[in-house]
Amino acid sequence: MAPMQRRLLSRIANPLPATFLRGGTSKGIFLKRSDLPESQEDWPPIFQGIMGSPDPEYRRQLNGMGGGVSSLSKICVVGPPSSPESGADVDYTFVQVGIDDGALDLSGNCGNLSSMIGVFALDEGLCSPRMVDGKPGLATVRSFNTNTSKLIDTTFPVTPDLSPDLTRPEVETAGVPGKASRIVLQFVNPGGARTGKLLPTGSAVDTVVFGNDASATIPVSLVDATNPTVFISAEQLAKALGLAEQVTAEHLTRPDVEATLERIRQAGAVRMGLDPSAKAQPKIAVLSEPASSSDADAGVDIVIHAFSMGVLHKAVPMTVGLCLGVAAGVKGTLAHEIVTKARSRKRVVQGELVRIQHPGGTVDVGAKFDEVGAVLNAQVVRTGRRLMQGVVWW
Template identity: 90%
Template sequence: MLSAVCSVRQTASGIAPMQRRLLSRIANPLPATFLRGGTSKGIFLKRSDLPESQDDWPPIFQGIMGSPDPQYRRQLNGMGGGVSSLSKICVVGPPSSPETGADVEYTFVQVGIEDGALDLSGNCGNLSSMIGVFALDEGLCSPRTTDGNPGLATVRSFNTNTSKLIDTTFPVTPDLSPDLTLPEVETAGVPGKASRIVLQFVKPGGARTGKLLPTSSPVDTVPYSDDASATIPVSLVDATNPTVFVSAEHLAKTLGLLKEQITAEFLTRPDVEATLERIRQAGAVRMGLDPAAKAQPKIAVLSAPTSSSDGGAGVDIVIHAFSMGVLHKAVPMTVGLCLGVAANVKGTLAHDIVSTVWSTRNTAQGELVRIRHPGGTVDVGAKFDEDGTVLNAQVVRTGRRLMKGVVWW
């Protein structure tokens, strides 16, 4: 099995002779589909078209994406786009065990732009929304339909990164082919309307650590510099993907600023990025995760809505999330889902912000949380059992088929 982070940097001359002979039996070009899911794009591959051992994946996936590219960071030699949301691969196949109850299973791979490292430490919520579509297109499973609404189909997938079940429900034609062209909903950051894809994570708590709150506390303190006594409050939450949440107010105090100065532009300053990376790594250690794994946990800065437009739009909380050390142009969907769950967990930084906003509006706490991110807004839902167990987290996405054919690696 490939470790959570595979930092092998292999080139044609750096591949062992035995591996080179094995890879020579793998098709090049390789059958592939290029799909958009939410605000991400990625290459979707069938598991049967790849080497049996994941240890042999690095040179194939690096070649597909055009990594490593430390000098230019554009991945011009591959299908990547020079940002983390465009350097992704999903490997889909039949379920390896009937005990999961899934129709298909998939492995998500984040490919490092500069170093070509393969990170399997988490999942991608945006691309998860297209697993069912790809599975039906490739004949990997049959959809689940209901007599009450024959125009909708559901595919249940098992994500091997997090060992979690995800349901995707989307429109289908009479012959049960996915129909993505209906002008039903918009996804912030994506032009135009498309078919509604309901993405539902089943029991998403403890995706990596086994616990919704890995430290059993809604708020912890972690160091943000080499001085261990210099600490900042954080909420460490693991739902769909582990995330370190920090408030803009606390970050401002840490940096000797006003919270109004914590803008998107400010967050892209190298010194601020470095501080947030220290916080992220410290949070990873407290969660029992590898701090060197860039993809997980994510880190996000939260703040209360302050503008009149936010008030008019019913925004409950504002987020600026980072992916692979870079400020995301929207929000990684697993982070958005994690925030939707965290906002309903008493005592977390997210809950403190959202509950204050709801109290000022005389609004009762509900299942939906409206999040504003740099690309727009998204509504995230979370349902809890009476004992506090997260039953599911869901969000609406859209997707589009972009290309089907072969890809050179």
């Protein structure tokens, strides 16, 4: 660490005021922008210390607040809006902290933790809520995500004194025990969050080469909504791997399969015009048709196994789920084909919502398009919980 940086950091509080929150199926540290150095270049030693990274040997982050998996190694920095023209109540920056190397990745957003930005902002007095017309006790906070330059609305119950009320037994989040208050998370104009285009290549399906042999190819749908994602089908992955049987979750945890998926992800990143070495973006997800009777009974439209930072996710990163919900509405994508086929066999279809089955359960995602096919918004219901408010050592 350079002497100048050391002197600057010595002026930053240690311990640092912080709040620990669960949003959806993720947990993270929430910090006020005013408590941090002005330059993001000075954030790494602070955030690494908070999370307990790097931890290449044990991968448990026992020296910090991280939990050894990507969904628990996250930080949100929230502050007043930097531009009045944005129409936002607050700005926030999402940071994924690498477990092994401690690298800070600011290339994307976290849908799960986005659901708690409004709660944190009201708790900290950073803004006032926008009350929902005709719905007493419901408030909205509009935030501007600096990673993707997108507006996101969170709508949730509030008490008479306008404090967020998270304890109403209204809805469940798959993978989280019990019921809590309904938080509606709506991404406004989510297309082109990183690349500027919903379909970065202009095609609903592309073919990428993922090995040294030019014959090692696989069809992919490259979609950029809320976060860019490389979608592949389980059927095509089985062919690429030379498997006679269907791809299962057990296959997806094999090191050789993980390595293949990483090569496909990197090839997709190049086609999207993104940095293939960035681990957090784009994500990659394997899609398949609902096959079990339980899926049919649950009204599942599509099954997903998503990867985060190279590891099979125990649920689904919410930005990937939202991206899938949008992709399912874009004719010609792998997601659209699977959902269309699944719905042709259903007796009942749940309207505009796409029901996604993931390893932790199901989630319904909605997406609205205009008359020319541009995506207007994507939304999902989450729950959250306050876990701790105090200070954190770094």
